[in-house]
Amino acid sequence: MTALAAPTESAPRHEELVDDRLIMWYYYMALSFLTISMLAGILMAFQLIKANPLSGIELFSPGRWRMLHTNAIAYGFLANAFLGTIHWAIPRLTFHPVASRKLSYFIFFAWQFVVLSTAAGIILGPTFQDQPWVMYLAKTYHLPMGLGAQGLEWGETPFWIDPLSLVGLLLVAYNFMMPIARTKGPMYVSLWYFMAMFVWTPLTVAMGNLLPEYTVAGTSAGAIGGLFIHDLVGLFVTPLGWGLMYYFVPIMLKKPIWSHGLSLVGFWGLAFFYPLQGIHHFLYTPIPMFLQYGAVISTIAVELVVATVVINFFGTLWGRGRAFIDNLPIRYFYTGMVFYFITCFQCALQVTLTFQKLIHFTDWVVGHAHLVMFGVFTLWLFGIMTYLIPLLLKREWYSRTLIEWHYWLSAVGLFIMFLDLTLAGVFQGYYWASMQPWEVSTNGSQPFWIVRAFAGFMMFGGLLCFLYNLTMTVRGEVTQPTSSDSTSVVVLGS
């Protein structure tokens, strides 16, 4: 609450707290990786509809680019964009700069190195897998040493990069925990989420990248792999996303969050229930049944918690509904929240054994993943970028129309993809259960996959609008020297 109070006389100036240039660098990298990731997704979409123009070229293998697609989103786009944004949010919330500006720049370059080497490892690794020294290591230590991807979703980062990314995350935690540690008095909601995230993320990454590869095999590794893929969304992306919503939404609506009590419920509910759910990714596996039931129950529990968070935010919007129409960042944020609610409602159903029987292994799950990663977090980050970039570059957007196009193409494209893949999943599930030949399921999926490809084009078209708009804005002249230590910056159309 204190953090939302008007800056006092003694408050440090924006320039002392925030390095605008570094944030823009993070955004440029994030958008580059997002572009690559979406192109990779389009390649895989083409492969599925049997129209891959790059078929048979080793370095464009759809299997490898599919892994690049997810990794570039998680580590290239989301991580970069989030890191950039907390460089803005945390110093301004705490009135203290990061521990070291030099360290910030070092982390920036180190993180790009991690992402680029992950990409190189995934794309080139399998080609050079058969090196005698790699196979010697594998044979001697009975470990799955691979130059390419490792066999765990989002843990595909080649084994030699894992320790580097872990060190990087610890440095990030140090750099941002210092300003938080220096604040006095009660902390604002966003900082709860960020603090917890700085603890959770290194723990999650260490767990997922070390245990299933080096320590345990088999079913128990499956349980830990489930925890990892789930915690990476729940304990890294989600707290950052909600933390930033708690920061930006009240600023843009110029009013406090509706209920502090609900904020508490939301945070502590997420903190308790979210880590308990990993095994729900592997229902009906040989993992003990009581653990599967536990994961299902805590998943349903967290959806109730999530509902309180969404209610809290719509309570905040209450009375300012007009902002949803003419304030573009707010529109992005609340669209994301609607998608978030759909995701969680869907999750509470699909996590049950009844639904899993039908939809596990189908495109339903793929649709769900896109709804979360693109429909919620990417849209939020688009909203944040739409708001922050004029402040960082000190100039107005080149074109509001292009922002509208970006919004509509992204949101509608994503929603079409979600509906299409969800329906495809139901069809696939019934095709399989009905014991028809396997080709029936892939042939029956073709119409859905074609629609999915078009939905992907829409989303990519939206991104192109954004990139063009950004390029023209960067080239444009400084039109609006913003007083950037004010939190009441006039936003588009408000």
Place this chain on the structure above:
Amino acid sequence: MFESKTGILFIAGIGFFVFAFVSNGALPMMMYKDLPEKTAEQVVNPRLVRQFRNLQDRYPEAFLKAFGELPEPKEIPADATADVRAALIADNAKLEEQVVLTSAEALRLGRQVYVGEGCWHCHSQFVRPVSNESLRFGPVAKTEEYQNELQRPVMFGTRRVGPDLSREGGRRSNDWHAVHFFKPSLVSTDSPMPDYPWLFEGAPDQPNRRGLALIAYVQWLGSWLDSYPYYEEIDHLRSSE
């Protein structure tokens, strides 16, 4: 506590994470700690060796280049004395040991190719007890099947564009797999699976080391089960030569 730094750091941050890890991660680890984890050498079985030898017979030049020659066990003459017999049996055991080592090497490499090429993103390796899966694929998956080096990390999978592969071994011939990896649409007309021509030297009958290893790995999957099928009399080729 709910809004203090220590509360958030130690209770929400570390405490809840550790609680979840212990109850959801460490617990299954402890439950299965008595199931020994097998090495790649230990999971090589006679069925795999048969398939591996069959690869040598079918693609002799490629195989020689990739894995060298697999030693043949010596025949024991019927009139051999007990000493000679014992010596031959000991020799054969050593030769067999060598074959197992080479097969394990192929399994390791094959698995790395399987993982590196992203096969596991479209093919699962576990049969569920629901949705008629045991009718389609074979016996429901059991924990013991996953307690080996080649399941690090475990290959349960999360998506099936193509069918489950955990009971694939022995169902199709090595030739079928070679052609299929080279260009899936040649044998499976409507398949959306990508081509993998880089596992071959230009033609389906010339698999390279990675290609041979991948075929061996796929033929190994499920070879430990009683339900392992013999659709093709794979010894026939050799005896007719």
